Amino acid sequence: MSAPHLDDPITPDTLQETVLEFPDNRLLIDLCGEFDANLAALEARLSVQILRRGNQLAVIGETEARDQAAAVLTALYERLEAGRPVEPADIDRELRMGGPAEATGARDGDQLDMFPKGAVEIKTRKKLVEPRTEAQKAYVQSLFEKELAFGIGPAGTGKTYLAVAVGVNMFINGHVDRIILSRPAVEAGEKLGYLPGDMKDKVDPYMQPLYDALNDFLPAKQLGKLIEEKKIEIAPLAFMRGRTLANAFVVLDEAQNATSMQMKMFLTRLGEGSRMVITGDRTQVDLPRGVQSGLADAERLLKTIPKIAFNYFTAKDVVRHPLVAAIIEAYDKDAETP
Known part of the structure; x- marks a missing residue:
C-alpha cells in the first residue's frame, strides 16, 4: 500500500x-x-x-x-x-x-417475495447477481413485482443482463416454463449484406448479446440442452407474430429499434402466467429516417397504466468500464447544446 x-x-x-x-x-x-x-x-x-x-x-x-x-x-x-x-x-x-445491508432477495423458493429492506439477490446456476446501483435495485424489484416492466437508459446499465438473470432465476425455480429472448434484427448503422448459412446462422449474430448473458448464468451443456428442447428460445422480433406467450419469461431487447406496429404486436403476445420485460436506449435508434420508434410510442401510451413499471437509468448507473459513463455524459451534453 x-x-x-x-x-x-x-x-x-x-x-x-x-x-x-x-x-x-x-x-x-x-x-x-x-x-x-x-x-x-x-x-x-x-x-x-x-x-x-x-x-x-x-x-x-x-x-x-x-x-x-x-x-x-x-x-x-x-x-x-x-x-x-x-x-x-x-x-x-x-x-x-452506501454501506452494509442485510442480504435478502431472490433465492430458491422465495424469489417472488418483496424486498422491504436489504440487498436484492438473483441466484442463477453459475453465479449470484446483485444490483450495483439504486436504479438497478428498483428495476429488479419491479421485474418480480410487475407482469410488464420497461428498462430504459444508456448502454452499460445492466438492463438486459439483469432481466435475463431474473428470467433464469424464475425458470430454475419453476415459476415459468420457458424463457423467450428477442431482438429486432436491425443493423447498427452499417450494411452487412446477405449472411451465409441457414436461418439460425443468419440471425445468431444479431442475438449474440443474449447468448452472452445466458452463458453467464447457466452451464454450457445445460444451456445447449434447454435451447434444443425449446425451453429457452432466442429469436428475432419478427418471429413473434401470431404467438401467445404463456407461462414464459419474455425479454425484448433493443426495443428502440422496433417500429410502433412491431411493439404493439409484441406487447399483445403476453399470455397467462408470463412476465415481459422491454429494454432499450432512446439514444441508439437504428431505424430508417422518419420511422417512429416503438419504444417511444409505448412509453407515451402506456405510462398511465398502473400495472406497468417504467424504470429509467442514467450515466450514473453504468457498470461497465468507468470510461463508458464519461463517454455517455459527453454525448448527452453535446445533444443538449443548442
Whole structure:
C-alpha cells in the first residue's frame, strides 16, 4: 500500500485516521485482495490512504471519504464472514449504494417475495447477481413485482443482463416454463449484406448479446440442452407474430429499434402466467429516417397504466468500464447544446 507522502498538504483533517480491527486474519487477506488490489481500488476511488498494520487497517484522509471507506471495508468484511466472496463488482456496489445491508432477495423458493429492506439477490446456476446501483435495485424489484416492466437508459446499465438473470432465476425455480429472448434484427448503422448459412446462422449474430448473458448464468451443456428442447428460445422480433406467450419469461431487447406496429404486436403476445420485460436506449435508434420508434410510442401510451413499471437509468448507473459513463455524459451534453 502507498504511504502518506511527506509533501502532501498537512492539515488537522489530513492527519486524522480511522483504525479498523478485523479479528480473522484469513478473511482480512481476502478483504485486501491479491497484492492489496481491493485496498488500492478504494484508495483510487475515495482519495484516501489505507495502511495495513497486523490485523488492523488504518484509513487516512478527509472525514467524509474516510468514513465512507471505513463503511465499505466493514460491509465487505461482513460479506466474507457470511461465506461470500468479495470481487471488484462488490466494491463498486458498496461504493454506489452506501454501506452494509442485510442480504435478502431472490433465492430458491422465495424469489417472488418483496424486498422491504436489504440487498436484492438473483441466484442463477453459475453465479449470484446483485444490483450495483439504486436504479438497478428498483428495476429488479419491479421485474418480480410487475407482469410488464420497461428498462430504459444508456448502454452499460445492466438492463438486459439483469432481466435475463431474473428470467433464469424464475425458470430454475419453476415459476415459468420457458424463457423467450428477442431482438429486432436491425443493423447498427452499417450494411452487412446477405449472411451465409441457414436461418439460425443468419440471425445468431444479431442475438449474440443474449447468448452472452445466458452463458453467464447457466452451464454450457445445460444451456445447449434447454435451447434444443425449446425451453429457452432466442429469436428475432419478427418471429413473434401470431404467438401467445404463456407461462414464459419474455425479454425484448433493443426495443428502440422496433417500429410502433412491431411493439404493439409484441406487447399483445403476453399470455397467462408470463412476465415481459422491454429494454432499450432512446439514444441508439437504428431505424430508417422518419420511422417512429416503438419504444417511444409505448412509453407515451402506456405510462398511465398502473400495472406497468417504467424504470429509467442514467450515466450514473453504468457498470461497465468507468470510461463508458464519461463517454455517455459527453454525448448527452453535446445533444443538449443548442
